[in-house]
Amino acid sequence: MSRFQNRVVFVTGAASGIGRSTCLRLGSESAQIYGADVDAAGLEETAGLVRQAGGTMEAATCNVTSRAACFDAIAACVAKFGKLDVLANVAGVVRFSHATETSEDEWNLMLAVNLSGPFFLSQAAIPHLIESKGNIVNIASNAGLMGQAYTVGYCASKAGLINMSKALAMEFVKSDIRINCIAPSGTATSLVANVQFPSNPDGALMDRYRGFRPMSQPEDIANVIAFLASDEAKAVHGAVWEADQAVSAG
Numbered sequence: 001m002s003r004f005q006n007r008v009v010f011v012t013g014a015a016s017g018i019g020r021s022t023c024l025r026l027g028s029e030s031a032q033i034y035g036a037d038v039d040a041a042g043l044e045e046t047a048g049l050v051r052q053a054g055g056t057m058e059a060a061t062c063n064v065t066s067r068a069a070c071f072d073a074i075a076a077c078v079a080k081f082g083k084l085d086v087l088a089n090v091a092g093v094v095r096f097s098h099a100t101e102t103s104e105d106e107w108n109l110m111l112a113v114n115l116s117g118p119f120f121l122s123q124a125a126i127p128h129l130i131e132s133k134g135n136i137v138n139i140a141s142n143a144g145l146m147g148q149a150y151t152v153g154y155c156a157s158k159a160g161l162i163n164m165s166k167a168l169a170m171e172f173v174k175s176d177i178r179i180n181c182i183a184p185s186g187t188a189t190s191l192v193a194n195v196q197f198p199s200n201p202d203g204a205l206m207d208r209y210r211g212f213r214p215m216s217q218p219e220d221i222a223n224v225i226a227f228l229a230s231d232e233a234k235a236v237h238g239a240v241w242e243a244d245q246a247v248s249a250g
Contacts, residue, residue, distance in 0.1 A: 009085060011035050016039065017189030022088055067123075087134075087137070142209070182224055183244060187220070
């Protein structure tokens, strides 16, 4: 399939995990990828993989916690490819800690990367996406839909991202743009693999959101992104898709 022929896609978190899989998935369908991340080495590795597979990718480091950096990155993408069709906000961070021990730096980092970054990028991208009749896909989490112990900052930031997506969808409901959100559960990425749990956690509190099925793979979520970003999902606007192995179903 080539659903993204002549489409320009901006992907954050492109150096690894879901972001890398998204670059590969959409690149395989002829998208022109502009990948952004703070990890320059991982970003170049992703670009190499996309190019080896016959795709097109431009890689640029970007710290999404900076509004100026977000605006500069969108401008650089449009300057490179001439337009923008899809913004995939994938970059995210998580820190586990007891609520009373969560540091100011941890709290601010999660809000900055998981919520402020997608908003800044959306601000910069929306005028271009209206022009191209494009769309935004935000990667939230089922942690934004349900309370989860030891992740108060992460839950708060992802819940904010979900409602931000809905608010933008309503504000631009009369425009030629679509804005949607995906809420995965734990996915087999370096983000999850490197999680450090707080001291003396109560396992019973965590069982509720571990689920019964294995974790998703990054490509599983990338496939959902590919659908929502394609014209096949033209009826989907302001939605939150729970791609979480039924963790939040009951």
